[in-house]
Amino acid sequence: MGASSEAEQHPSPAAPSAAGGEHAQRRRKHWGWGYEDEQPTSAQLAALARSLEARLQVPFQEPRAPAALEQLRLPAVRLSAPRALAELCTSSHYERARHAHGSSYADVVEGFYGRFAAAPDLVAYPRSEDQVQALLAWCAEERIAAIPYGGGTSVVGGVRPQLPAGYAGALCIDLSRLSGLYELDTVSAAARLGAGSSGPQLEAALGRSGFTLRHYPQSFALSTLGGWIATRAAGHFATGQTHIEDQLEALRMATPAGMVATTRLPASGAGIDPLRLMAGSEGALGVITEAWVRVRRRPRTIVRATVSFERFELGAHCIAALLQEDLQPANCRLLDEHEAALALAEGERRALLLLAFESPAGAQVARGALAAAMDRALAICAQHGGALRGEARFQERSQPSADAGAGAREAGEAGWREAFLGAPYLRDAMVACGVFTETFETAVTWERLAALDNEVRGAALRVLEGRGVRERDLRLSARLTHAYRDGAAPYYTVIAPVARGEEHTLWQELKSAISEAILAAGGTITHHHAVGRDHMPWYGRERPEPFAAAIAGAKSALDPRWVMNPGVLLKVPPLS
Ligand SMILES: Cc1cc2nc3c(=O)[nH]c(=O)nc-3n(C[C@H](O)[C@H](O)[C@H](O)COP(=O)(O)OP(=O)(O)OC[C@H]3O[C@@H](n4cnc5c(N)ncnc54)[C@H](O)[C@@H]3O)c2cc1C
Known part of the structure; x- marks a missing residue:
C-alpha cells in the first residue's frame, strides 16, 4: 500500500479544538446532567413530574429546586499551583463544584442538595501532553492526588476527590482541551483523536469524512474517548465488539514515570498487551492523552425487527441460540415486560427483543446477506416462542453525515433510542x-x-x-x-x-x-460501569489476589508516589 495517512486539516494536539470551543461556551450544570441552559423552569419541571408519575406509577413529591451554586459551601482550598502551571489551573467556585461529583444517583443527590464534602482544590485544563506531564510531575513532587476527568459521567465514584490520608490535596485534570480529530488514516481505517473528545465531537469530526467510531454509550453526549478507554466502556454493538478496547489500536498515556506510547498495530502476539494494561486503568496509572481507534464507514443499510416473548427468560434462551449459531446482530437488546411496557406505552406484558443487523462496510451493501441473517434470526426467535411485531424493516442511508446524533438515533428502534439517550x-x-x-x-x-x-x-x-x-x-x-x-x-x-x-x-x-x-x-x-471507588469492596473479592499484587507492581513502576487517582482499583498502602 502507498501513503498510509491522509492528513486532513485537523487541529494540532496543542491547540484547543474548535469543537472544544463550542462546548466551552456552554456551561455544564454544577450538579446532575447536561448544561445550565437545559435546566427546566419550575413550571416545566412540575409538568414533567406529572407526566412521569402517571407513566411510571410511582408516587412523586412536590418538586424542589436544587441548591444554588452561589450558596454552596466547599472545603477550603489547600493547594496553590507553582507559577509555571498557574495559568492552567483554577480554583473558581464553579469549577471546583462542577468537578466534585460524578454522575451516579448518589452523586446527583449530593449535588442537588448542595452537599460537597469533598471538592478538588484546583482544576487544571492542560492543552498539550507536555502540560499534562508537568502537572503530573508537580503532583508527584508534592504528593497531590491527580484525578483525570473526561466528561465526569462516572457512575462509580471514579472522579470523586475522596482521598485516603497522606495527600496534600486533589488536582482534577480536565481533558476537554485535549480534543479533536488529529489524523485520519483512510487506508487502514483508523483515527487519532484527543482523549478529551466527547462523543458528539468525535462523531461530528469523523462524520465529515464519512467515518464513524460507532460507540454509543448512553452517556454519549457528555462522555469522552479517554473516559471510555479508561473505564472500558461498552457501547453500540450488543454482540461482538461490545467494548471500546475492541476498537483500540494504540494510545499514549502520560504517567509520573514518563510517557507510555504503544505502536499502531492491527494485532500482536508479543507478550502481555500494553493496551490491555492501560485500558480499564481508570486514571490509576496515568492520563490517556490520545488514542488511535479503528473507525468504519457509516453503514448504508440496516434491517431491524422487534420480537416479543411471553417471558424474559424465553427471550434470553433465544439470544443464546442466536449467538451460538454465529449470528452477530449489531443490536440484540432484550427488555423485560416492565421496560417493554414503558418503551411501547402499551398495556401488553411481554418481553421485547430489539434486533438489528447492519452492513459492516457500507459501500456496496449485501442487502441479501442482511435479509438472510435476519430471516435466520427470526426463524430462531419463532422456535423459541418469539412473535414478530409488524415486519422486519430496511433503512437505507444515502449520504455521509456530520450529524453527531444521527448514528445514535439509527442505532436501534428510534423511539426507544431517543428515550435511552x-x-x-x-x-x-x-x-x-x-x-x-x-x-x-x-x-x-x-x-x-x-x-x-x-x-x-x-x-x-x-x-x-x-x-x-x-x-x-x-x-x-x-x-x-x-x-x-x-x-x-x-x-x-x-x-x-x-x-x-x-x-x-x-x-x-x-x-x-x-x-x-x-x-x-x-x-x-x-x-x-467500571470499578471506581464505589465497587472496590466487591472488586477486591472478584479479582485474584496475586493479580492485585501484579497491578500494584505496575502502578508502583508508573506512579511511584501513588498520586494517580488514589483509591481507585487499588487500596493505597501506608505512604512513606
Ligand atoms: C446516564 C449514564 C449512562 C451511561 N451509560 C453507559 C453506557 O452505556 N456504557 C458504559 O460503558 N458506561 C456508561 N455510563 C458510565 C460512564 O459514562 C462511562 O464510564 C464513561 O466511559 C465515562 O467517560 P467520561 O469521559 O465521562 O469519564 P469520567 O467520568 O470523567 O472518568 C471515568 C474514569 O476514567 C478516568 N479517566 C477519564 N478520562 C481519562 C483519561 N483521559 N485518562 C485516564 N483516565 C481517565 C477517570 O479518572 C475516572 O476514573 C453511563 C453513565 C451515565 C451517567
Missing part, C-alpha cells in the same frame, strides 16, 4: 421530586443467568420492602444490554419513592445488597 435528564427531575432511580449491571454465563436474575430482584425487593415501599409503588425492571456466545450482561433499573434525606442510605443499601447478590450468583461486579 434522554433518560439522564429525567433522572435529575426524579431527584428533584424525591424519587430514587439507579441502575445496576453485571455479566454472567448463560447457565447462571436465571438464578442471578432471581437473586438480584429478590435482594432489591427485600431492601425496598424493608423500608416500607409497597410493591405497587416501585419499578424494578431489567434488560440484557450485551450478549455473548457464553453469557450476557443484565442491567437493572430501580425506581421507587424515597423520603427526603434518606436517598444516600437507600442507595448504599441497594448497592450493597445487589452487589452481594451479583457476586454470590457468579456475576462480575461490572460489565461496563
Whole structure:
C-alpha cells in the first residue's frame, strides 16, 4: 500500500479544538446532567413530574429546586499551583463544584442538595501532553492526588476527590482541551483523536469524512474517548465488539514515570498487551492523552425487527441460540415486560427483543446477506416462542453525515433510542421530586443467568420492602444490554419513592445488597460501569489476589508516589 495517512486539516494536539470551543461556551450544570441552559423552569419541571408519575406509577413529591451554586459551601482550598502551571489551573467556585461529583444517583443527590464534602482544590485544563506531564510531575513532587476527568459521567465514584490520608490535596485534570480529530488514516481505517473528545465531537469530526467510531454509550453526549478507554466502556454493538478496547489500536498515556506510547498495530502476539494494561486503568496509572481507534464507514443499510416473548427468560434462551449459531446482530437488546411496557406505552406484558443487523462496510451493501441473517434470526426467535411485531424493516442511508446524533438515533428502534439517550435528564427531575432511580449491571454465563436474575430482584425487593415501599409503588425492571456466545450482561433499573434525606442510605443499601447478590450468583461486579471507588469492596473479592499484587507492581513502576487517582482499583498502602 502507498501513503498510509491522509492528513486532513485537523487541529494540532496543542491547540484547543474548535469543537472544544463550542462546548466551552456552554456551561455544564454544577450538579446532575447536561448544561445550565437545559435546566427546566419550575413550571416545566412540575409538568414533567406529572407526566412521569402517571407513566411510571410511582408516587412523586412536590418538586424542589436544587441548591444554588452561589450558596454552596466547599472545603477550603489547600493547594496553590507553582507559577509555571498557574495559568492552567483554577480554583473558581464553579469549577471546583462542577468537578466534585460524578454522575451516579448518589452523586446527583449530593449535588442537588448542595452537599460537597469533598471538592478538588484546583482544576487544571492542560492543552498539550507536555502540560499534562508537568502537572503530573508537580503532583508527584508534592504528593497531590491527580484525578483525570473526561466528561465526569462516572457512575462509580471514579472522579470523586475522596482521598485516603497522606495527600496534600486533589488536582482534577480536565481533558476537554485535549480534543479533536488529529489524523485520519483512510487506508487502514483508523483515527487519532484527543482523549478529551466527547462523543458528539468525535462523531461530528469523523462524520465529515464519512467515518464513524460507532460507540454509543448512553452517556454519549457528555462522555469522552479517554473516559471510555479508561473505564472500558461498552457501547453500540450488543454482540461482538461490545467494548471500546475492541476498537483500540494504540494510545499514549502520560504517567509520573514518563510517557507510555504503544505502536499502531492491527494485532500482536508479543507478550502481555500494553493496551490491555492501560485500558480499564481508570486514571490509576496515568492520563490517556490520545488514542488511535479503528473507525468504519457509516453503514448504508440496516434491517431491524422487534420480537416479543411471553417471558424474559424465553427471550434470553433465544439470544443464546442466536449467538451460538454465529449470528452477530449489531443490536440484540432484550427488555423485560416492565421496560417493554414503558418503551411501547402499551398495556401488553411481554418481553421485547430489539434486533438489528447492519452492513459492516457500507459501500456496496449485501442487502441479501442482511435479509438472510435476519430471516435466520427470526426463524430462531419463532422456535423459541418469539412473535414478530409488524415486519422486519430496511433503512437505507444515502449520504455521509456530520450529524453527531444521527448514528445514535439509527442505532436501534428510534423511539426507544431517543428515550435511552434522554433518560439522564429525567433522572435529575426524579431527584428533584424525591424519587430514587439507579441502575445496576453485571455479566454472567448463560447457565447462571436465571438464578442471578432471581437473586438480584429478590435482594432489591427485600431492601425496598424493608423500608416500607409497597410493591405497587416501585419499578424494578431489567434488560440484557450485551450478549455473548457464553453469557450476557443484565442491567437493572430501580425506581421507587424515597423520603427526603434518606436517598444516600437507600442507595448504599441497594448497592450493597445487589452487589452481594451479583457476586454470590457468579456475576462480575461490572460489565461496563467500571470499578471506581464505589465497587472496590466487591472488586477486591472478584479479582485474584496475586493479580492485585501484579497491578500494584505496575502502578508502583508508573506512579511511584501513588498520586494517580488514589483509591481507585487499588487500596493505597501506608505512604512513606
Ligand atoms: C446516564 C449514564 C449512562 C451511561 N451509560 C453507559 C453506557 O452505556 N456504557 C458504559 O460503558 N458506561 C456508561 N455510563 C458510565 C460512564 O459514562 C462511562 O464510564 C464513561 O466511559 C465515562 O467517560 P467520561 O469521559 O465521562 O469519564 P469520567 O467520568 O470523567 O472518568 C471515568 C474514569 O476514567 C478516568 N479517566 C477519564 N478520562 C481519562 C483519561 N483521559 N485518562 C485516564 N483516565 C481517565 C477517570 O479518572 C475516572 O476514573 C453511563 C453513565 C451515565 C451517567
